[in-house]
Amino acid sequence: MSTEMEESESAAHVLLLPFPAQGHITPMLSLAQLLCHAGIHVTFLSTEHNHRLLTQRRALSARFPTLHFESIPDALPPDQAPTIHSLHDISSSLRSVTKPLLRDLLITLAKKDDESYRSTTIRCPPLSCVIIDGIMCFAIDVAEEVGIPVLALRTVSACSFWCYSCIPDLIQQGQLPFQDQDMDHPIRDIPGMEALLRRRDLPSFCRMPIDHPSFKFFMEQIEAITRVSAIIFNTFDDLDPLILPQIATRFHKIYTLGPLHALLKSRVGDDLSSSVSSLRHEDRRCMAWLDSQQSGSVIFVSFGSLAKLSRVQLLEFWHGLINSGKPFLWVVRSDMLSSGQEERATPVELEDGTKERGYIAEWVPQEEVLAHKAVGGFWTHSGWNSTIEGIWAGVPMLCWPQLVDQQVNSRWVGEGWKIGLDMKDTCDRSTVEKMVRALMEEGDQREQIFKSVDNFAKLARHAVSEDGSSYKNLEKLIEDLNEKIVM
Structure with missing residues (x-):
């Protein structure tokens, strides 16, 4: 085996899979740049529609040579933007069309032979890890089948994520569903938020019948995400001191890296444009x-x-x-x-x-x-x-x-x-x-x-300064990815 191939075997290569919406792509692309700045190879996988809209791809790849952009079909109409009501349709399309193609891609990227490494499309080491968006949990099945560790980046707040995690408990206690009832009724059984929430403050899908497709979609994600090796949050420790310990009771490995956009500028430099992840033209x-x-x-x-x-x-x-x-x-x-x-x-x-x-x-x-x-x-x-x-x-x-x-x-x-x-x-x-x-x-x-x-x-x-929690947690994530101990 050549020296080049031996070096590639020891390097980390991570595939990032964002949900196809602006608010999910933005933090995922910040994470991609942070990992590439540390020398990790990243394949950023978008749907074909969003891949075309990411006009800064070439500039980013020039700045970060280990950042590779790839696309995958989703079979959605080109102008369909996700909403709370369309999540079920989008999820179904991703499962039926994207899932088998993702499996083929992971198998190709995970190969350790010289031929796959010298692919003209992606020139990088064998795939060692997948970081999915927290509502792209169908990818967990694929990664497990291929034998690749899976992490999740949750693009929601830690407090929202903890609410999601407690929804099955609220259903079991009879507090959900609550359609057409007093919306100011207190919700006291979410640890860490006992005196804070009312019915109207729960995630919006809690206002739906529990047999609604969107409600079922989120329940599936809540169950599936418990299978990931670790969770990354776009928050910082001092913002969520009551909630992060609660999440830690169910997930043994958590990386808080927020604010991600600020951590990126702290680590890489202030000259980064905030527009690199935009899918829309900005009126400056x-x-x-x-x-x-x-x-x-x-x-x-x-x-x-x-x-x-x-x-x-x-x-x-x-x-x-x-x-x-x-x-x-x-x-x-x-x-x-x-x-x-x-x-x-x-x-x-x-x-x-x-x-x-x-x-x-x-x-x-x-x-x-x-x-x-x-x-x-x-x-x-x-x-x-x-x-x-x-x-x-x-x-x-x-x-x-x-x-x-x-x-x-x-x-x-x-x-x-x-x-x-x-x-x-x-x-x-x-x-x-x-x-x-x-x-x-x-x-x-x-x-x-x-x-x-x-x-x-x-x-x-x-938090994003050199002695801050998010800065140190990124160092830990990079170390774990390089040593392949995220399982």
Whole structure:
């Protein structure tokens, strides 16, 4: 065997498999770059549709020679974006179409012969590990069949993940389902959250009948993920000191590496663009608009890549923003209106108010926006990427969650960490105006929120520093991957 082949045998090669949605690809690609920076070979496997949209592939591969991008079919319509209601369909398609192809790919990449190593497609050592997205659990079957260890990156918060893990217990206790019952009824039987949650704060699929396909999908993932060798979280130890020990009672190996986007910049450098993982074109003109605004005066509004609004909701939010009198930067995607909602003329008062003190964009460089001195508040859907980016930037949050983990995150933002306000399940203009003013205007409430989020921002910065918990946990993960002891 050649010297080159002997060296390849000792090197780690990891395949990363994200769920095909923006909020899942972003943290997975940050992890890929961190591993490659440490010399580990990474095959980043996307669906064909998203593979084409990742326009920075060549630039990333040039910067990280051990980063290899591959694609795999998913048999989905090219314009189908995942929602809570389509997860079952997407999962079925991935299982039927992608699963057998993934098996063939893993077998090829795991081969230790010289021919496979010299493949013209992927030139790297034999595959030693798979890191799946936490809701791509069908891949566990494939990896186990091929004999490759499996880790999971959970792109939700640790507190949401722990709620997921406890749902079978809540069903057994008769606390689920609870359709059309008192939504403020307390949920006291999730360890570490005994005095925090109400029914409305549980993951959104808990509002469905337990025989609903989406509910069944999540129950399958909750059961399957117990079979992975380790779990990676995009959080840091000081953010979840009550929850991580609870998770550790069921999973013996946990790596907390968050905030991943900040750890990447800490390890690799500040010149990394936050846009490398974006599947959408960003309107960078918003940065010049922010430059023209007073420090801390702007509320940034973004509901992520998947949220849908009715036209009534859109107008109520818009009126509330205008009536608050605060400058606003609002991400309004062209696909944000729910199916069947007609485009109509915008009321004159909204057009005039937006021209006076607003900026509406299709998509923006969110990390840069949150770091801008003009931004004093973040109205968010409470997706985990957005939440932890807001924490890192030290920006108080106003939460309006819709999907899955967002309900839990918003409750922790408002009552657990006390770094923002929770506005879930309401969308009238008067409430919006009141909440925006409470978040943005001087007063005891804003002062307390700002003090708390500033403290967590400092803890996040320490976590990704050289002597911080996330930095050290990454070192441990890299060591375990290189020594192939993640089983």
